[in-house]
Amino acid sequence: MPRNSRFLEDLEGGLIVSCQPVDDGPMDSVATIVAFALAARDAGARALRIEGADNVAATVAACDLPVIGIVKRDLADSAVRITPLLEDVAALADAGASVIAVDGTDRPRPVPVAVLLEAIHARGCLAMADLSNAAEAAAAKQMGFDILGTTMSGYTGGEIPVRPDLDFVSACRRLGGTVIAEGRYNAPHLAAMAMEAGASAVCVGSAITRTEHVTEWFREAVEGAARKREATVLALDVGGSKTLAALVRDGVILDRRTVPTAQGVGTEEWFAALAALGTDWRGGFDVVGAAVTGLVRDGAWSALNPRTLAIPPHTPLVDKLHALFGAPAAALNDAQAAAWGEYSRGAGRGLDMAFITVSSGIGGGIVLDGKLLEGARGLAGSLGQTVGARGRERLETRASGFAMAASAEAIGQAADTREIFTALERGQSWAAGLVDAAIEELAVALLDLQRLLDPQVVVLGGGIGLLGPFRDRLETRLACEPEIMRPTIRPAALGGDAGIVGIADHAASLA
Known part of the structure; x- marks a missing residue:
């Protein structure tokens, strides 16, 4: 029976800490590795992953957690680095490893994977295969490996991904048995996602035991933010009726x-x-x-509502801006840009929020958990493009400034929005009727938005949205709804500058 035969049962739902300092760095010593191991144990880790037979022996002697042992080698004739030789298996077994992990990829190697597996089991240890894809995992399972690990995903050629391979975790889970998620799980929420994807346990290394890496992550974040503050951005806000250009810094x-x-x-x-x-x-x-009216996806610009602004499909906006101005360029939907501005510097600062702009058209943007949602197709937050259950025209066509002007013309009042609200202030019933009709449409949409996303605040902007009479009538309408369903409305603190400030903050990251 393999050494520590309860290991697999005890490991379920646990954290493994890989105590592997940066090679030849100031933390690369046996004493430090043992200290890492003891600290991990005291914090509740279930097991350790240790490199090198001497380090394994010292850790086993000092710490009662089971050890997954590996040996790393740089071979002249093979890219395989993790426990490539039979002598490595013997050294790790003699050092007291409960589990021995080997590179299980299908690359050329000095010793076949099956031979290494046989040697591991012959020494009474459990065997873990460090794998890069589902085909390798299926082969390792068929061979008889006790543990499938996602360790090598993204590390066998090409550019290394930023995110962990959750799909690979799920593929291993479908094969059955014990699955250890490993590789780029450098934040707690990513480790939790691995468990949700089907991992038996998660192995975390750099984020815990490589001080140099963690320091670099924080340094890059701090220095990047500093560069953003120092960058001057030529910010453009292109709307249906006007275009604003500005120089913006911090x-x-x-x-x-x-x-x-x-x-x-x-x-x-x-x-x-x-x-x-x-x-x-x-x-x-x-x-x-x-920041532009319409849809922005992968740098290309298209119309969402041609009545608001007719844009040739897939206009290469970012490439054009780069060529015109000779500088790095970025683009966002104007309402998404304004949402980011109000989140970072305005009325929704630090909150889960939706931004809704009511002007010539109606747009929106959403910020949740500190991230601007653009969506898979660039549509996130496009409240103005929603339609009713009976397939009526989009909200923007029913409740925007253009819509109010069209409604006024339909009843014989040739008026733009300014004239409509002037008539409203004078108490003219025709103006009150069409404004209230637009507000009813918007209120229903906002109530649905609250039910779907439940943001902490809804920030209202745009040339019409910021008008006191419009907002007051909207608040009065929403007050009729149950409090739990009613959105908390705040006027945009940045006013008409929300989009220009938001796109400047977004683009500054390119500096």
Whole structure:
């Protein structure tokens, strides 16, 4: 019977700590590895992963946790590094390892995987296969490995991924038996996701025992934030009726200019006019960011509602901006950009929030857990594009500024939104009727949004959304609903600058 035959049962639902300091670094000593092991034990780890027979022997002598032992070698004729030789198996078994892990990938090697497996079992140890894909896992399971590990996923060629391979964990789980998720689980929520994907246990190394790596992560985050603060951004906010250009640094608008949005959006002539906005600012900015009405996906720009702004499909916006201004460029939907501005510097700071803009059109953006949601297709937060149960026109067509003007014209009142709200303040019933109709449509949509996402606040912006009479009537309508369903409305603190500040903060990360 293998040594520590209860290991697999005891391991279920537990954490394994890989005590492997950076090679030749200041923490790379037997004493430090043992100290890491004892600290991990005291914090509740179920097992340890230790490299090197001497380190395994010292850890087993000092700590009562079971050890997964490995030996790393750099071979001249094989890319396999983890326990490639029979002598490594013997040394780890003699040192007291309960489990011996070997590279189980299908790459050329000095000793076949099956021979290593036989040797491990012959020494009374459990065998773990460090694998890179589902086919290797199936082969290892068929051979008789006691544990399948996802250790090598992303490390057998090509660019190393940033995120762990949760799909591989699930594929191993479907094969049955014990599955250890290992590889890039460098945050607690990722380890939890591995368990949800089907792992028996999770092995974490760098985030716990490689001080150099953790320091580098924090250093990069701090220095990156500092660079963002120092970067000057040429920020563009392109709407259905006007375009704002500004120089922004660390949330402060240094200079600005506003012009009507030119005709022929997305044409060469239109881009030339856009470039002219920043001609005298050349050399004075580090990056360019554009917040635009419509859909932005992978740098390409398309219309969501051609009635608001007709954009040629898949206009290469980011590439065009880069070519026009000679600087790194980024783009977001304008409401998503405004959502980020209000989250980072405005009325939704630090909160789970939705931003809704009511102006010529209706747009939205969502920030949850500190992240702007763009969505798989760039649609996240597009409240104005929602339709009723009977397939009615989209909300934007029923409740925006353009919609109110169209409603006014339909009843013989040739009025734009400014005239409509002037008439409202004068008590004219026709204006109250069409504004309240638009508010009813928006209120129903906001109530549905609250039910779906339950944000802490809904920040209301846009030229119409920021009007006191409009917001007051919206609040009055929402007050009729049960408190638990009613969104908490806040006016946008950044006003009409939310989009320009948000896209500047977003683009500054490119500096």
